[in-house]
Amino acid sequence: MTKPSTKLAACPICNKPAQESAKPFCSERCRQVDLNKWLNGSYSVPAVEEEFSEDDISELENSRMLH
Numbered sequence: 304m305t306k307p308s309t310k311l312a313a314c315p316i317c318n319k320p321a322q323e324s325a326k327p328f329c330s331e332r333c334r335q336v337d338l339n340k341w342l343n344g345s346y347s348v349p350a351v352e353e354e355f356s357e358d359d360i361s362e363l364e365n366s367r368m369l370h
Contacts, residue, residue: 314321314329316336321327328334340346355363 312321312327313319314333315327316333317329319329322329325331325334328337
């Protein structure tokens, strides 16, 4: 019986084959590059701002006063 291949995906930074020890990256260097991108704001999670009407705002304020 043969084992299924466990091919690792490509490194998201440089596209080299990922290494088990640094998964999903190929090296500690690429892991640090990715962390730096998060820390300096290169990556971000998009936010959706909601539009509230005056009635919505009044209702929210009134509900806060009741609690």
